[in-house]
Amino acid sequence: MDFKQIEGYLSANVEGFQGPIEAAKTPSGQSNPTYIITTPSGKYVLRSKPAGKLLKSAHAVDREFRVLKSLHAQGLPVPEVFVLCDDRTISDTMFYLMAFSEGENYGDPRLKGLSPTARREVYDQMNIGLTQVHKVDLKQAGLQDYGPPGNYFERQLSRWSKQYEASATETIPAMDGLINWLASNLPPDDGTVALVHGDWRIDNLLFDSKTNALTAILDWELSTLGHPLADLGAQLMQWQMPVGAEGRGLAGVNREALGIPTDKAYVADYAARMGIAIPDMRFYVAFSFFRMAAILQGVKRRALDGNASNPKKALALGAYVGPFAEAGLQQAKA
Numbered sequence: 001m002d003f004k005q006i007e008g009y010l011s012a013n014v015e016g017f018q019g020p021i022e023a024a025k026t027p028s029g030q031s032n033p034t035y036i037i038t039t040p041s042g043k044y045v046l047r048s049k050p051a052g053k054l055l056k057s058a059h060a061v062d063r064e065f066r067v068l069k070s071l072h073a074q075g076l077p078v079p080e081v082f083v084l085c086d087d088r089t090i091s092d093t094m095f096y097l098m099a100f101s102e103g104e105n106y107g108d109p110r111l112k113g114l115s116p117t118a119r120r121e122v123y124d125q126m127n128i129g130l131t132q133v134h135k136v137d138l139k140q141a142g143l144q145d146y147g148p149p150g151n152y153f154e155r156q157l158s159r160w161s162k163q164y165e166a167s168a169t170e171t172i173p174a175m176d177g178l179i180n181w182l183a184s185n186l187p188p189d190d191g192t193v194a195l196v197h198g199d200w201r202i203d204n205l206l207f208d209s210k211t212n213a214l215t216a217i218l219d220w221e222l223s224t225l226g227h228p229l230a231d232l233g234a235q236l237m238q239w240q241m242p243v244g245a246e247g248r249g250l251a252g253v254n255r256e257a258l259g260i261p262t263d264k265a266y267v268a269d270y271a272a273r274m275g276i277a278i279p280d281m282r283f284y285v286a287f288s289f290f291r292m293a294a295i296l297q298g299v300k301r302r303a304l305d306g307n308a309s310n311p312k313k314a315l316a317l318g319a320y321v322g323p324f325a326e327a328g329l330q331q332a333k334a
Helices: 003-013 061-073 116-134 152-167 173-184 229-239 263-274 282-305 311-318 321-332
Strands: 022-025 034-039 042-048 081-085 095-099 194-196 205-207 214-217 224-226
Touching: 003 081, 042 061, 061 081, 061 095, 116 194, 116 205, 116 214, 116 229, 116 263, 152 173, 152 224, 152 229, 152 282, 173 282, 173 321, 229 263, 229 282, 282 311, 282 321
Parallel strands: none
Antiparallel strands: 022 034, 034 042, 042 095, 081 095, 194 224, 205 214
16 A cells, blocks of 8 residues: 555545554454554554455445444444545555554453453453444434345355355365255344344454453444344354464363353343343354355455465465364254
């Protein structure tokens, strides 16, 4: 990106913005390149589409910008956004600028270094934050048209199946089997429509280091209107992953000793806050494994095509497509 050109644009279009810019690319942001922008007027975050040929409907930074702007106005803990730029004379790729949010980011859900009490507070805040998202008044927020109508899981299965096929590099029997199982076990459309974050996990959240309060919900690229249990299923899926920097899960962890809620307790708390019956989560977790496998296949494809944000990391992530699909099948048979 030509940050000299971008600097002039931001100075003219963002109130109080002053150059010069110091831009540092973050190691995260595999889908959309993310930069920490440091200036005399403060710190900001710039998110852009990646360069090169992109899959249709992917890397929708304009949707991120829209939902962040709406939710910030509604008082939800999201960063303030300032400007969206789709001018090719300024940048080869669409980007937006938002405020830099302060807070602790926990890449490891075990929350090493925290006390059991603090862990309980963080997880409770995460649960509350998820219900805040799902209780957003869509009309008041101006998001009634933020997603297409119809059965959410049927729509999502079709979308990600097509994206998986478009980015496939080899035949993965487990993925084919999981797609077939999901298609045969779609839950009936119960008419529930809510704002869905699309990638709800602890490393997409920031917390106050002193109070453990949730300070920011990040990474809204996959957000849409849909069924709220998709987000809950994604969170449970993440916890089944191996511990460590790559899996970022809780597999084999003694949660009680650490002060981390069980899946059953977390789901029960969520259901109580949403005012719904405690749901059977098997389909939703299996679906989350499928969707993540499809996403990782796209990451791998971009690496092979030479336009990944971090090629080495992208190829490493791509190796998990098969294991994710297999885990989804195991969940389906649970």
